[in-house]
Amino acid sequence: MTRFHRSLRAIALGVGLSLTAAAVAAVAEPAAAAEKAEGVVRVQSAYGFDDTVTRIKADIAGKGIRFFTEIDQAGLAKGADIELKPSKLLIFGNPPLGAQFLTSNPYAGLDWPVRILVTQDADGRVWVAYTDFAYIADRYDIRDRPAQIKMASEVAGSIAGSVTAR
Template identity: 40%
Template sequence: MRVYLQLLTLVFALFSLPSMAQEGMVQVQSQYDVPTTTDRLLAAIRAKGLKVIGRINHAQAAEDAGLKLRPTELVIFGNPKVGTPFMACSQSAGIDLPQKALIWEAEDGKVWLGYNKPAYILERHQLDGCGLSVEKVNKALVTLAKLATQPSPQ
């Protein structure tokens, strides 16, 4: 019986791997194409007083290398006053900070904006004992994603 349970656990873990790739990531469908969604995100970031660190066009880089990739862009942004306390508590958080947002066109043509959940970063880098709150960060990211992906109410 014990061997059966171990085998069942192993099989379950193997079939769970594809969904684990999205663990800790928020994904919001956009009503716009990739360049427009990215432009809207950059405008929202700047309007909120955050610092834009970079915009990487992965599809263009692939094309430059003679490869094909559906439209995919990465935006790197943040606020050192918010991110630094996280890294001061656990410097490994620097791998996930500053914040990043990935905008991509899926195989079915839908466009998505994805970003790491702040709570996931907290857990991943064992920041729970640092007295840091992610509620404001989470609220800001939700707002930015909405501004980038949804039409403004008239």
């Protein structure tokens, strides 16, 4: 992927074109799309869609992490007369940790705060996805924050993992 294409992708993510991406993903099989998406970590939830969202939000709160907002992408799509399987984007973060990435490279703010996508595929399987922090560090050439990258990866993995077993 060229630097130009990476920049375009980062801009698209940063300015909220997630609804467009979600609408495209509704046409393609989400599992196949996620497997091809560079830097995406994806796990299958053991719970239904609403339960998964509720459990992830509870895990975020239980860890003392600030929850910013929930974007109901399927609801937004419905308002535009586009059919979309259930899809919610959860936005949260720990400002003292996130700021460490931004002090290394301010453009990393395109990927902070942290986002987790909960989506349901055509077969009814619920998926939890987020951007791999090593990928983000590489994208922004962040080499001076290995402990913070490790911590962010562990926390996101723990949050996503909170819905993988009953």
